[in-house]
Amino acid sequence: MPFLEISMWQGFEDHKKEKLISELTDVVMRIVECPKEAVHIIIREESRENWASGGVQHSKKFKKES
Amino acid sequence: MPFLEISMWQGFEDHKKEKLISELTDVVMRIVECPKEAVHIIIREESRENWASGGVQHSKKFKKES
Amino acid sequence: MPFLEISMWQGFEDHKKEKLISELTDVVMRIVECPKEAVHIIIREESRENWASGGVQHSKKFKKES
């Protein structure tokens, strides 16, 4: 049942996504007490032009990575 | 009023999207009893690297199509 | 894999939700060509105060149902 959507900046390497998915799934199944197969995840990547906080795009706010 | 978001793997052919949109709209307007123009749909395509279930990315879990 | 989120006004009867889910699932599995079990749906109900189009809340725009 639990369904996770993770919005992040574009461009994370595949091994980081893999690790993120694996560890988030473990946390959810342990605390929610559901079968591992029941945990679904979608990573939504967005460019820094399309993210903002405090009224400023992250492409202007952050030069390198957060 | 009804608003549908459909998250799917990337790469569906345009004629499948067209058919999906047309048939989903018909189901919704008939059951919800709203005007056809009131039904809005967005298809959100995500790569298989960005989908996971059971803690494993779909790029690793599925070789061909689901 | 396909994941549907349907945002609708609050208050649809359970038998309408049941029918909507059943028919939407059939459309998706037939066109996307995936197993039935792979189709996930969440209905997100929102009050008419929380919906708007053309700058006007649906609680003010629509007196009865759409």
Add this chain to the structure above:
Amino acid sequence: MPFLEISMWQGFEDHKKEKLISELTDVVMRIVECPKEAVHIIIREESRENWASGGVQHSKKFKKES
């Protein structure tokens, strides 16, 4: 706290996104009465093939319009 997701057609110029983010943030902080830094925005761009209303894809419904 307030979190805005704006789904739009693909291809808006950066200066329009910048202006949109800046003005939406101002509206939210003024009415919600929260600090500017608390307002988060994500713009989700989707192709016109992936948008539909009235059962028709926007790639077919609209020829030019932004």
Add this chain to the structure above:
Amino acid sequence: MPFLEISMWQGFEDHKKEKLISELTDVVMRIVECPKEAVHIIIREESRENWASGGVQHSKKFKKES
């Protein structure tokens, strides 16, 4: 076309929602250059127990603030 989802804490008064919707719609139609009727908004209210930043629920982090 543009579709806005605004996630906020639960409990905003109706006149604030009305104002928010009206002003956000004006900003979007002016910058995106679309008809007013094309702008759709959903406000998604969530309790402070269900919001978190920095690993802490807003029900614990904020005592009063709207």
Add this chain to the structure above:
Amino acid sequence: MPFLEISMWQGFEDHKKEKLISELTDVVMRIVECPKEAVHIIIREESRENWASGGVQHSKKFKKES
């Protein structure tokens, strides 16, 4: 930056939500390498009537399970 939305069945106890938020935040900040304060989470609770997989509402599919 990272923004997590977790859709779950309604009715989880507050101490489970607290634990979930705390552990998910730790995973994200460690793997994404961002400041703890940058991790935002919203839990979206939905009734079992409003969840479905395989064309069947979870209110009918699951009698007890969390």
